[in-house]
Amino acid sequence: MKKLSDADARLFACDCAEHALRLFPELFDPDPDLSDGPYYAIWCARRFAGGRTSEASMRLASDDVADIAEGLTGAAHHAAYAASFASEPGCPQVDMLDATMHAAVRAVMLAECDWQEAALQKYLEK
Numbered sequence: 001m002k003k004l005s006d007a008d009a010r011l012f013a014c015d016c017a018e019h020a021l022r023l024f025p026e027l028f029d030p031d032p033d034l035s036d037g038p039y040y041a042i043w044c045a046r047r048f049a050g051g052r053t054s055e056a057s058m059r060l061a062s063d064d065v066a067d068i069a070e071g072l073t074g075a076a077h078h079a080a081y082a083a084s085f086a087s088e089p090g091c092p093q094v095d096m097l098d099a100t101m102h103a104a105v106r107a108v109m110l111a112e113c114d115w116q117e118a119a120l121q122k123y124l125e126k
């Protein structure tokens with residue numbers, strides 16, 4: 001099996017985080033020009049992977065998203081943290097991937113549970 005480069009590992013972590021964030025279009029604007037939020041952190045992480053931004057810029061974006069995640073609950077909380085983990089500089093590759101993937105999976109799983117609960121409630125209200 002081919003070993004991932006640090007850049008490819010970070011790009012994969014960004015893909016995982018972005019996939020989870022798409023479940024919450026009402027909470028997270030996908031426009032990275034906003035200079036805050038999870039999509040901006042992912043944008044910074046992608047630029048860092050390509051050698052086009054500094055570690056300091058990525059750290060600021062990661063910290064900002066962690067602060068946003070703290071104010072959220074449930075699936076959205078985990079989706080935002082996935083972006084924070086994907087943009088965390090100085091983290092060993094395996095830890096970054098593990099944290100990002102678990103947060104993204106948790107976000108998707110909780111979003112599905114929320115949907116199922118709402119769907120069941122419709123039947124109970126008949």
